[in-house]
Amino acid sequence: MASKHNRVSRPLATCLAALAAAGVFSGAHAAPPDTVRVIVAFKPGTAAQVKSAVSAARGAVKLEIFGMNAMAIDVPAVALKGLENNPNVQYIEEDVVRRPFALTTPSTGTPYAAGQLVPYGIKLVQADQVSDAFASNRMVCIIDSGYDRKHEDLAANRVTGEYDAGTGWWYTDENHHGTHVAGTVAAVNNSGTGVVGVNANGQLRLHIVKVFGKDGWAYSSSLASAANKCGAAGANVISMSLGGDRRSQTEQVAFDKLYTQGVLNVAAAGNDGNRAVSYPANYHSVMSIGALDENRQWASFSQYNNKVELSAPGVGVLSTIPMGQGVEAALSVGGTDYAAGAMEGSPVKTATAPLADFGLGDAVDGAVSGKVCLIARGSIDFATKVSNCEKSGGVGAIVYNNVAGGFGGTLGTTVTAIPSLTASQADGAAMKTQLGQSATVAVKAASYAYYDGTSMATPHVSAVAALVWSHFPRCTAAELRASLNASAQDLGPLGRDTRYGYGLVQAKAAYDRIKSLGCGK
Template identity: 35%
Template sequence: MMQPIQKILPLLFTVTALALSVQQAVASDNEEFMPLSGDDTQYMIKFKPGSTIKALGPEADSYLSAGERKQKFSRKGAMALLRQAQVQEANHLDAFGVSVAKLNAQQLQALKNNPMVDYVEEDPKRYLLAESVPYGITMVQAPQVSDAMTSNIKACVIDTGYNYGHPDLPGSGVTGYAFSGHGSWSTDGNGHGTHVAGTIAAIGGNNIGVVGVNRSAKLGLHIVKIFNDSGKWTTASNLIQAIQSCKNAGASVVNMSLGGSSSSTTESNAMTNFYNGGMLLVAAAGNAGTSAFSYPASYSAVMSVAAVNSSKVRASFSQYNSQVEISGPGVSVNSTYKNSTYASLSGTSMASPHVAGVAALVWSQHRTCSAAKIRAALNATAEDRGTAGRDTQYGWGIVRAKAAVDYLNVNRC
C-alpha cells in the first residue's frame, strides 16, 4: 500500500557561518611596487590641491605638463616639500596628489604640521589572499586525483539554488531548473545549495576562497532549486521530478542533501528506476543522531552518507542504521555560501556532496563503468572505521578518491 507523501527538509546542522571578506588595493596606472624594509613605517602623504605646484615658485607654470596642470600635482613640487622634512620619497600617486615614503616619528610630525599637507596616513599592507583546502577535500583524497577529464560528466545538485556569479564557483557549463514560486535556480538566498555545490566543484588555483573535490571548473553542473530561500519543505513527488530534470540534463551523479522520516512506494520505485537507468544517487543519512531511517537516503537504490569530523570520528548528529553505506566529512566544513561569501557548516548535508563529488571525479576517469560499478568501487576502497567491515555508524567507511581510481585501474569494469 502506498504511504503518504512525506515532507522533505534540507538537512542542515549549522555550527558556524564565517563570511570571508576580500581586501582590495587601488593604485594609479603609474604606481610602482616598492618593497618595505627597515624599521620605519611607510606612509601616504596627501598634499592639498595645487600646493605642490605652489612649492615650485612663480615660474613653475611655464614648465608644468598638461597632466600636472589638470591634476594640480607636481612630483618636483612634492619632492621639494618632502625634502624640507628630510624625507626621501618611495613613490607618487600622481592622479591622487599623493606621495609615498617611509617616515620616522620626527618626519611624520613635521609633515603633519606642514600647511601644504592635507593629511598623512599609514600605508597599510595587503597580502595575497591564498585559497585554503578544506580538511575534507584532503581527507577524501581529491587532490591526489586529476580532474582534467571531468568535462565528460555532469553532477546534479537538488537544493536551494546556486549563487551564480560567486567568484569561486563555475560560471560556464552550469544549467538549472527551479520549481514554480522559488525564483531562479541561479540565485540562492538560503546558502545551503551553494555550500553543497562548492564542496563538489569550488574552483582551485584562483588564490581565493576554497577548493572543491573537482577544482578545475570543468565538471558539468545541473542545479535544481527544489526549496525556496527559507528552505521550506518539499515533497517526494517534487523530488522525483527534480531527479528527472537531472536525468534530462544528462547528469550521472545526483546529490540530495535533504530527507524526511516517511518512505513512499512511488518514490522508492522511482529511485530504483533512476539507478538502474545509469544514475548514481547520493543522499544525506540524516541529522537526528538516532538509528531512525531517513528517506531518500535509506532506499536501497541510494547511497546513504554519514558524517565524520576532522578526526575521522562519526559526528554525534549523524544518523546510524543498517542503510548507512559510506561516510564523508561533515563537521565544520568550509565552502562557498550565499552573497559570494563563505561559511563553515556541519551536517550530513555537508558529507553527502563529498561522496557525490568523489563519485563524479572517479567516474570521469572510468566512463565505461556503470553506476553500480562506481558504487561498488567507492565502497570497496573506503577507509574502514568503527567495526571491521560495514557497520551502522560509518557504513563501509570514509570515501577515498585515489583508492577508488587505483582499484578500477586494476579491476576495470
C-alpha cells in the same frame, strides 16, 4: 498496506484525514485547512480523466510530476475515498515533506591553507590526488536550494539548471544551503580566492534543480520530479543533501528507475544522531552518507543504521555561500588575534577602543563608555548583556564562555547598533590580563561559511564519485558504487558498521582499485 490494485488503503485515507484535522500539513505552501496534500499515480493515458475527477472532488493539481504518470494534489480529506475508487487511479499516498540536512553552527576549526583555503575534507577524501582533467564527461545534478552563479568561486563552472514555478530560478539561493553544497562539489581553483572543491578546475558539468525556497522544505513529489529532471538533463550523479523520516512510493519508483538507467543517487543519512532511517537515503537505489570530523571520528549528530553506506567530512566544512550573505568575525586585543564567533543578529560593523571589564553585563555602567565591553557568560541572556553595554556607551561587546571551549550566541529579536562577538573561556581569561589595551571587534560580510551536517558529507561523496567515474566512464553506476565501497578507508569496527558504513570515501584508492582490478571489483 496497499490493495492488489495498488490504490490507497482505507486506513491511509482515514489517517490523512486525521492528520489534516490536527494541522500536520501546516507550512508556507502546505495544504489549506481540512485538505490534504497527496500524490495520485494514474494509468498511462488517463491524466485528463484523473484531473477531471480531482476537480469534481474540489481538489487542485499542485504539481504534475515530471517523467511519471503521477501528480500532487490538494484535496478535501473527505474526498479521498471517492478518488481511491476511481478506476484510473493506481495508488494514492501522502506527499511527505523533505528538508535540507545541515546544521548551521560555524566551525571553530581551521582549514588547511595552500594559497587558497583548502577545506580539510578535500585532502581527507583524497580529491587532491586525482586529476579532474576528464571531469567534463560527467554531470552532477544537485537537488537543493539553488546556486549563486555570480559567486567568485562558482561563476566559472559549467552549470545549467531548471526554472520552478514554486521556488523560482535555479541561480538564486535564499537559504544558502545549495550554494554551500555546490562549493564542496566544485568551488574553483582561482588565484587564491576562497576555497576549492573536490572537482576544482571548472571541468565538471553541474545541473541545478531547486526544490527549496526560503522556507527550507519541499514535498516528496517535488523531489521525485526533480530527480527525473536530473535524469532528463543527462546527470550521472544526483546529489541530495536532504531527506525526511517517511517513505514515498512515488519517490522510490523514480530513484529505482534512474538507478537502473545508470544514474548514481546519493543522499544524506540525516542529522538526528539516532538509529532512525531517512528517505530517500533508505531506498536500495540510493547511497546513504554519514558524517565524520577532521579526525575521522563519527559525528554525534549523524544518524547510524545498517543503511549507512559511506562516510565523508561533515563537521566544520568550509564552503561557499551566496556572495556577501554571511558574516565572519575578527577579534584582536593589544596586537594579539583571537578566534571569535559573530553573535547572531549583530550588525556588520567594526569598532576599535580600549578593552574594559563589564562583568556579567547585568547592569548599565558608564565606566565603559567609549570602550569595548568584555563580558562573562552567565546569569542573563546575551541580548541584555550587549544592550546594557550599548546603553552604557560601549562601542563593541565580547561575551566569553563560562565553560571550556567556544560557543554560538544569538541576540534573538533584539536590535543593537554595536558589533558583538563570542569567545572561548580561555581567550576570555587571557583578555582579562589586557584590560585597557586597544581592542578591535569586527563583524564583516562573508561569502564563505563553516557548516555541519550529513548535508556537507553528501556532496563529498557525490563529487568523488564523479571524479573517479570520469576516468572510467565505461563503468556502470552499480559497478562504481561497488568500487567506492570496496576502496573506502575502514573506520570503527572491522568491516561495514552502522556509523561509518564501509568507511571514509577515498578518491585515489578507488581510482587505483578500478585501474588495477576493473569496474565493480
